[in-house]
Amino acid sequence: MSFDPIKTLTSRTVVLSQENIDTDQIIPARFLTTTVKDGLGASAFYDWRYDEDGRPKNSSVFNGVDPETHKILVAGSNFGCGSSREHAPWALADFGFRAVISSDIADIFKSNAQKNGLLPVEVDEETHKKLLASPGAQVTIDLETCEVTFGDGEKGSFPIEAFARRCLLDGVDPLGHLINQMPAIEDYERQR
Amino acid sequence: MSIEGSSPKSLFDKLWERHVVVEETAEAPAVLYIDLHLIHEVTSPQAFSVLEGRGVKVRRPDKTFGTLDHSTPTLPANDRGELPYATPEAKSQVERLIENCAEHGIELLNMGDPRRGIVHVIGPELGLTQPGKTIVCGDSHTSTHGAFGALAFGIGTTEVGHVLATQCVLQRKPKSMRVVFDGLLPEGVGAKDMALAMIAQIGADGGQGYAIEFAGEAVRALSMEARMTLCNMSIEAGARFGMIAPDETTFEWLHGRDYVPKGLAWNEALADWTDLRSEIGAHFDKEVHVDATKIRPMITYGVSPDAAAPVDALAPEPHSEAEKHAADYMKFNAGKPFHDVAVDRVFIGSCTNSRLSDLREAAAVMRGRKVKEGVVALIVPGSEAVKHAAEAEKLHEVFLAAGAEWREPGCSMCIAMNGDSGKPGELVVSTSNRNFIGRQGKGVRTVLASPATAAASAIEGHIADPRPYLFAKESA
CATH class of the missing domain: 3.30.499.10 (Aconitase, domain 3)
Incomplete structure (x- = not known):
């Protein structure tokens, strides 16, 4: 396990309201020639943050974002669509995010995020709208109760696959879980 | 036998059932066996590093197959035989896969190999891709192989590591969707146009959480290569899985390819593959119809x-x-x-x-x-x-x-x-x-x-x- 378990997370949000933010936006393909996982935070949303000459864009919502206080990314629907590159959650986690909230998160990204201590949270439309409308808001995500709580005490709940939740909460290692199934795997191979 | 056990099955149900090692429960996803693991240079190095860190060997190198495609130059080597890699990193990524495959005894289509190519082109071409197989790759377009009636899907690098170590993935059974293309395509219209028309109709997230089976008269009429184009684009509708039931077109295309069974084994395989189709009355969580006769060239x-x-x-x-x-x-x-x-x-x-x-x-x-x-x-x-x-x-x-x-x-x-x-x-x-x-x-x-x-x-x-x-x- 290379990440700390998450039980509750209280932090400010960074809001990207666009729909269909694909993994090419999260980390452009030219950064994929790396053979390690580390240090990809510098490339996260690179073309959204920097201009042609590598200078920070004035218009970027990431300007002035302190990763210490802004650990929750709120995004439009179908976040993380496109390529299966796990570099996307690696980059977001390395940047400092611990959770991504949307109304709808793409399957492969969701699965990849869960394996890297980046909590994917899919909320109902109403909660989503409220989050999109309040960038920088302080919210709490509670993975034990599966609830998102706003500063005003309002709550929204979210579903999460039970095993992924246990991995994130208790630091259960999925590869360890699979290796423990080895007798069943060997049986399966023998019976084919 | 339960009522469910005797109810008509879809192609997807059959492919899934054949590969479940441990059934899914409320607490954990199914352990699903993988018949073919395709790897390439971009999404594999970190997975090999995890294995090395844990002192784990690749469990089934015989079910793992490597190719080089993403970072490789498309201009030929110079007079000294040097390939014009875009960056030193691209070159070292390629070298890393060469080393990893050598170290773990995995067959690799190296630069210069007359069989090398894009992972989703060479799998079918060599006959590694076959009906009834589960196929994964750290690449979202792995659904391409579903064109043969395989259960093929893209995975992340952590899962690449899982498959290298155990030949299995943890996966919950997704919902099923049948996309039926009614009627035949007009002249001058092809599979790419079908895919784009379908995605325009259901949306970039219309297939999210689903395994899609493509069916209907227009799909049956497609060549094998056109079927690959259609299944390839499943992920652009949000679906990790896209598939087409194998038929004569499939069998004829596969016959004689390098890794396809030969002789008596071919006949046995055919008998088995012929069963890989959705039975009448099979349940789909969602069904979508696209009027193939109305599709025009799409952009x-x-x-x-x-x-x-x-x-x-x-x-x-x-x-x-x-x-x-x-x-x-x-x-x-x-x-x-x-x-x-x-x-x-x-x-x-x-x-x-x-x-x-x-x-x-x-x-x-x-x-x-x-x-x-x-x-x-x-x-x-x-x-x-x-x-x-x-x-x-x-x-x-x-x-x-x-x-x-x-x-x-x-x-x-x-x-x-x-x-x-x-x-x-x-x-x-x-x-x-x-x-x-x-x-x-x-x-x-x-x-x-x-x-x-x-x-x-x-x-x-x-x-x-x-x-x-x-x-x-x-x-x-």
């Missing part, structure tokens, strides 16, 4: 694959914020014909459309014609075998005579990480699968289309309808 006009429309239509008025943002980026004038849009570059290639039939389609349009002055056209075959076969038919001469470039196999401008890319602001008509912002280079505007439409656009220098070229008996 995309936005920055998501669902922003697709017939090539002979007018650019639509943007309504939502997202559509306005896309329209600003693409610089299409609402209400004007797509034909008015000037083209800077054309890319014919990628795991979607780089097979021999795709190149024949493009060559049929380009034969005896010239690429418009100022337009750069790149033709990148999907594999060494495709390149060889195309050259045997002298298709490369058609492309070169037209003024197009004929390159070495690889992913090239589809993902633009090997140095092949457009320049900021350029408009590229591309036979690949994604029109995302910056996908083909920073600031590049991508229009997705079929090989015929891309070729016609190269000739005319603006977005063009391929049908006049396809219907003409002789070139002008």
Whole structure:
């Protein structure tokens, strides 16, 4: 396990309201020639943050974002669509995010995020709208109760696959879980 | 036997059941056995590092197969035999896979191997891809292999590690969707047009959480290569899995390929594969119908694959914020014909459309014609075998005579990480699968289309309808 378990997370949000933010936006393909996982935070949303000459864009919502206080990314629907590159959650986690909230998160990204201590949270439309409308808001995500709580005490709940939740909460290692199934795997191979 | 056990099964149900090692429970996903694990240089190095860190060996190198495609140059080696890698990192990524495969006893199609090519082209070509198999790869277009009646899906690098270590993945059974293409396609319309029409209809997230089975008269009539194009694009509708029941077309295409069973074993395999179809009355969580008779050649006009429309239509008025943002980026004038849009570059290639039939389609349009002055056209075959076969038919001469470039196999401008890319602001008509912002280079505007439409656009220098070229008996 290379990440700390998450039980509750209280932090400010960074809001990207666009729909269909694909993994090419999260980390452009030219950064994929790396053979390690580390240090990809510098490339996260690179073309959204920097201009042609590598200078920070004035218009970027990431300007002035302190990763210490802004650990929750709120995004439009179908976040993380496109390529299966796990570099996307690696980059977001390395940047400092611990959770991504949307109304709808793409399957492969969701699965990849869960394996890297980046909590994917899919909320109902109403909660989503409220989050999109309040960038920088302080919210709490509670993975034990599966609830998102706003500063005003309002709550929204979210579903999460039970095993992924246990991995994130208790630091259960999925590869360890699979290796423990080895007798069943060997049986399966023998019976084919 | 339970009632459920005797109820009619879908192709997907059958493929799933055959590979469940441990059933899923409320607490944990199923343990699903993987018959074929394809690996490439981009999404595997970190997985091998995890294995090394834990002192774990690759469990079934015999079920693992490697190729080099994403970071590899499409220009030939120089006089000293050095390949023109875009960056030292690209070269070292390739070297890492070579080392990892050697270390773990995995067969790899190295640079120079006459069988090397794009992972989703070589799997079928070699007959590694077969009906009834579970196939994974750290690549979202793995759904391509579903065209053979395989359960094929893209995974992340952590899961690549899981498969290397255990030959299994943890996976909950997704919901099922059947997309039925009713009727037959009009002339001059193909699988890429079907895929874009379907995605436009159901949306870029319309297939999210589903395994799609493509069915209907128009699907049955598709060639094997066209079926791969259709299944390839499943993920652009959000579905990790896309599949088509195998039939005579499938069996005939596979017969005699390197890794396909031979002799008596072939007959046994056929008997088994013939059962791989959805039974009448099989349950699907969702069913979608697409009228194949109404599909026209399609292009995309936005920055998501669902922003697709017939090539002979007018650019639509943007309504939502997202559509306005896309329209600003693409610089299409609402209400004007797509034909008015000037083209800077054309890319014919990628795991979607780089097979021999795709190149024949493009060559049929380009034969005896010239690429418009100022337009750069790149033709990148999907594999060494495709390149060889195309050259045997002298298709490369058609492309070169037209003024197009004929390159070495690889992913090239589809993902633009090997140095092949457009320049900021350029408009590229591309036979690949994604029109995302910056996908083909920073600031590049991508229009997705079929090989015929891309070729016609190269000739005319603006977005063009391929049908006049396809219907003409002789070139002008």
